[in-house]
C-alpha cells in the first residue's frame with residue numbers, strides 16, 4: 043500500500059524541528075506540492091549501436107531525442123531517469139566482435155542511470171561483464187543473481203536516486219531462464235533465484251528508503267501471466283508483489299501497449315497511441331527492441347501518490363513502406379526525422395569500421411565445399427544444410443533441428459572461412475529458437491515440413507533426425523536411432539522465420555513450449571565453425587532423408 047499524505051503528517055509532527063516536511067522515513071517532499079517525474083526507457087539493444095541501412099534507430103539519434111526531452115523536462119522543473127531493461131549484448135557482428143564496447147560507451151554518453159541485467163549479458167564470461175561495467179558510469183542491477191559458493195550477490199540489487207525532493211529506488215531483476223538460455227560454460231558458479239521472492243524481500247527496505255519504487259527487469263511481458271515454458275515475467279511479478287510503482291521491462295521484445303480500454307494491442311504499429319499495461323496497481327512498460335523506440339512516461343507525484351500523466355513510445359527514425367507516384371515501394375519516415383548527434387556519431391564510427399574489418403578475419407576452415415547453392419540446397423539434403431541445422435541444434439541442446447533451404451543463401455568454398463563468408467550464407471539475422479513438442483506433435487510437424495516440394499525455399503534440411511518419405515508421405519522418423527515415441531517430449535531447434543509460419547511451415551511461435559533463444563543464426567554458425575575447425579565437408583554429407 044502507498045503511504046497516504048495523512049500518514050505522512052501524523053509521523054511528521056514529532057520531528058517538526060528537523061525539517062518542516064521531513065518524516066521519520068526521511069521523506070523530503072512537500073505536502074500538496076506536485077512533482078514532475080519523467081521516466082525514459084529502452085530495452086534489448088542487442089548490439090544496435092549503429093543505425094540500420096535504412097537509417098532507422100541507432101544511438102546517435104537516440105541521444106538527440108533524449109537530450110531534447112531532458113531540456114524540456116528541466117525547463118518545466120521536472121526530474122528525469124533513463125533506464126534500460128537489459129540485453130545490451132548479442133545480435134550484430136560489429137558489436138559482438140568488440141564485446142559491445144560501442145553500445146555500453148554509447149549508453150554512458152546518452153546518460154543512462156541504471157540497467158537491468160539481461161540473459162544475453164551472460165553470453166560472455168563474468169570477466170567481460172566486469173569490463174563492460176567499467177565502461178559505464180551507471181550500475182548494472184540484479185537482485186537475484188548470486189555467486190553460488192559465497193552466496194553473495196554478484197551485482198548491486200538496487201540504487202536509490204535522489205531527484206530533487208524525490209527519492210526513487212530502482213531494483214534490478216533478471217529472468218531465471220538465464221541459467222538455461224546462457225552459455226553453460228559461463229554459468230558454473232552463478233545462481234539465479236526467483237525474482238518474485240527477491241522483490242518481496244526487498245520491497246519493505248525500498249519503501250522505507252524511497253518515495254517511488256521501480257523494478258528494472260529482464261523477465262519478459264506475457265499477456266495475462268501466461269508464460270508457457272518460460273520463467274514467469276513482469277505480469278506475474280506485478281500480481282505477486284503489490285507495491286511496485288512501475289516495471290521497466292525487456293526480454294520478450296514487445297512494444298507493451300494497451301488501448302484506451304486497457305486491452306493489450308497485439309499488432310502495435312509505430313505511431314499508434316500506446317498506454318502501459320497496468321496490473322495490480324503497477325505500470326508495466328517495454329519499448330520493443332534495438333532502440334527502435336524510446337519509451338516516455340510523464341508522471342506526477344503528489345502527497346505520496348504517483349500518477350501517470352502521459353505515455354508514448356517515440357519512434358527513432360522508424361520508417362514504413364509506401365507506394366510512390368510510380369507505384370514503387372519506398373520507405374518514408376513515420377515521424378519527424380531525429381538528427382544524429384554528431385559527437386556521438388563520430389565517437390561510434392571507428393567501432394563500426396573496426397567491426398567491419400574484423401569480419402574479414404579467419405574463424406575456421408573446411409576441407410571441401412559446403413554446398414549452399416540454390417540449385418542444389420533446394421533439391422536435396424546438403425552438408426551445408428546439415429551443418430547449419432546441427433549448429434542450431436547444438437546451441438539450444440535440442441534433439442533435432444529443421445532448417446528451411448530458402449534461408450541458405452551461399453556456399454562456402456574449401457579453405458579458410460571468415461565471419462563475412464558466414465554472413466553471406468545466413469544474411470537474415472533470424473533468431474535460433476526451440477520448441478518442446480510431444481512425439482505426436484513432432485510427428486505431425488515433420489510430416490508437413492518433410493513433404494515440402496523441391497525447388498522451393500520451403501524444402502527442408504535436417505539434423506538429428508532420420509526420415510523416410512514415400513510418395514510425399516512420412517513413413518518413418520528416428521531420433522538417435524529410435525522411432526519417435528508419441529508420448530515423449532522432444533526439443534526441436536528452428537529459426538524464428540519458420541517458427542512464425544515463414545515458408546508456410548506450421549507456426550510454432552505461439553506454442554506453449556516455444557522459446558526464442560535470442561541467438562542470431564549466423565553467430566551460432568560462426569561459433570560452431572570456430573569450435574569444430576578444421577571442418578570435414580564429408581562428415582556433414584548426411585543423407586538423413588530417404589525419399590522413394
Ligand SMILES: [Zn+2]
Nearest residue numbers: 129160161293
Ligand atoms: Zn532476453
